[in-house]
Amino acid sequence: MPKSTFLNLPVEKRQHIFNCALQEFARHPYEQASLTEIVNIADIAKGSMYQYFEDKKDLYKYVVQTVYQHKRSFLQSVWDMTDRVEFFSLVSLYYRQSWRYAKQFPEYHKVTANFWDSRDEALRAEILREKQIRSMEFVDLLQHGSRIGVIDTDVDQAAAWFVYHAVGKALIDNFLEQDVNAGAHEAFIDSVLSILEQGLRSRKGY
Amino acid sequence: MPKSTFLNLPVEKRQHIFNCALQEFARHPYEQASLTEIVNIADIAKGSMYQYFEDKKDLYKYVVQTVYQHKRSFLQSVWDMTDRVEFFSLVSLYYRQSWRYAKQFPEYHKVTANFWDSRDEALRAEILREKQIRSMEFVDLLQHGSRIGVIDTDVDQAAAWFVYHAVGKALIDNFLEQDVNAGAHEAFIDSVLSILEQGLRSRKGY
DNA sequence: GAATGATGTGACTGCCTGGTCACATGGGAG
DNA sequence: CTCCCATGTGACCAGGCAGTCACATCATTC
Numbered sequence: 001m002p003k004s005t006f007l008n009l010p011v012e013k014r015q016h017i018f019n020c021a022l023q024e025f026a027r028h029p030y031e032q033a034s035l036t037e038i039v040n041i042a043d044i045a046k047g048s049m050y051q052y053f054e055d056k057k058d059l060y061k062y063v064v065q066t067v068y069q070h071k072r073s074f075l076q077s078v079w080d081m082t083d084r085v086e087f088f089s090l091v092s093l094y095y096r097q098s099w100r101y102a103k104q105f106p107e108y109h110k111v112t113a114n115f116w117d118s119r120d121e122a123l124r125a126e127i128l129r130e131k132q133i134r135s136m137e138f139v140d141l142l143q144h145g146s147r148i149g150v151i152d153t154d155v156d157q158a159a160a161w162f163v164y165h166a167v168g169k170a171l172i173d174n175f176l177e178q179d180v181n182a183g184a185h186e187a188f189i190d191s192v193l194s195i196l197e198q199g200l201r202s203r204k205g206y
Numbered sequence: 207m208p209k210s211t212f213l214n215l216p217v218e219k220r221q222h223i224f225n226c227a228l229q230e231f232a233r234h235p236y237e238q239a240s241l242t243e244i245v246n247i248a249d250i251a252k253g254s255m256y257q258y259f260e261d262k263k264d265l266y267k268y269v270v271q272t273v274y275q276h277k278r279s280f281l282q283s284v285w286d287m288t289d290r291v292e293f294f295s296l297v298s299l300y301y302r303q304s305w306r307y308a309k310q311f312p313e314y315h316k317v318t319a320n321f322w323d324s325r326d327e328a329l330r331a332e333i334l335r336e337k338q339i340r341s342m343e344f345v346d347l348l349q350h351g352s353r354i355g356v357i358d359t360d361v362d363q364a365a366a367w368f369v370y371h372a373v374g375k376a377l378i379d380n381f382l383e384q385d386v387n388a389g390a391h392e393a394f395i396d397s398v399l400s401i402l403e404q405g406l407r408s409r410k411g412y
Numbered sequence: 413g414a415a416t417g418a419t420g421t422g423a424c425t426g427c428c429t430g431g432t433c434a435c436a437t438g439g440g441a442g
Numbered sequence: 443c444t445c446c447c448a449t450g451t452g453a454c455c456a457g458g459c460a461g462t463c464a465c466a467t468c469a470t471t472c
Contacts (some may be wrong), residue, residue: 156401
């Protein structure tokens with residue numbers, strides 16, 4: 001919800017300001033991010049920022065929203081395969097693609113990560129909404145997998161979503177800081193997925 | 207590393223100050239926690255706090271350390287069963303006990319949660335150390351399970367640890383805010399564990 | 413009662429924050 | 443050249459922060 005002043009700005013300047021805000025919100029969670037620092041780095045007057053946005057939170061929401069659109073379009077290629085690819089392959093593709101996104105646009109990723117575990121009351125509502133959407137998408141996949149017999153029908157679907165979500169988040173968060181060999185990490189992703197696919201229990205009995 | 211002045215304080219007062227600091231560090235991550243707020247609530251002079259601790263970080267480290275000892279002793283009963291209980295049951299007990307801890311001492315839990323995803327460089331080192339210890343303990347359990355044939359020997363142990371850690375953390379974090387029926391959540395924990403144990407793939411083939 | 417050293421105190425400093433506002437600048441219309 | 447309105451500006455405000463320090467209080471010792 002930027003003001004019209006911001007939207008009337010030349011694209012170049014608009015992107016410049018967006019990038020500077022992005023950097024700051026990637027480095028710090030919302031509460032600790034400094035608007036003063038942003039305008040300093042962007043080399044614009046503080047008053048100008050208040051011509052463009054209502055306040056700090058307005059700017060933040062704009063950045064988060066833009067980042068989410070960006071990420072969604074990056075992941076779209078995976079969602080487009082839903083009908084053609086089997087459940088486990090699709091999840092593998094999804095995790096790999098998410099990982100590539102985080103690698104390719106680390107600041108964008110960090111902004112979403114910071115947003116995701118934000119404590120701000122006003123933001124929590126939007127986070128929950130976002131979560132619910134993803135949950136529904138995932139459960140759709142699961143049910144499709146059940147129908148075609150790939151997935152055990154006894155599986156508790158809420159629990160399955162929970163596991164995949166927790167693991168997916170951790171897969172990205174924990175390995176972004178270290179510079180992991182990309183290929184190695186994608187292999188690790190598959191190791192992790194294989195555990196979710198097969199579980200740990202010994203198959204000797206069968 | 208409190209100063210001797212703090213250690214010489216009557217136990218009652220010491221606990222009072224500890225509790226007030228605990229509340230604040232439970233409510234906010236380190237950077238956003240306010241020392242001024244702590245001394246106001248504790249009803250002591252700010253100068254006094256600096257008689258007891260070197261600085262804010264010193265106080266924080268003391269609180270975190272105390273909390274970790276507290277939690278460890280609470281979970282000790284589970285670790286004591288290592289020799290007598292089978293892997294999957296032990297993990298179930300561990301998750302349940304961790305959950306009960308978070309329920310029973312929510313502030314203590316929140317302090318550890320805040321610490322766990324702290325961004326402070328100086329603290330990261332200690333976090334990694336803590337993580338490594340837990341990882342080793344878990345891999346020990348896994349190897350024991352492999353030896354006695356309960357766990358598939360093909361399982362990638364690093365990946366297994368990763369999955370259990372991610373899921374365990376999420377199991378607590380995500381359900382603490384809502385007041386979930388305790389029994390229901392312990393059932394959910396077992397649903398989640400059953401997925402890790404058996405995976406999702408259909409067993410029809412066997 | 414005097415002296416001593418440990419403990420308690422809160423006004424104060426310097427710094428940083430988000431947000432404001434009276435003013436300066438610029439470029440197009442008449 | 444003048445008017446006008448959108449845009450740009452940075453000194454300034456009130457409030458919060460961690461940390462300091464000169465001083466007050468207290469308990470012990472002699």
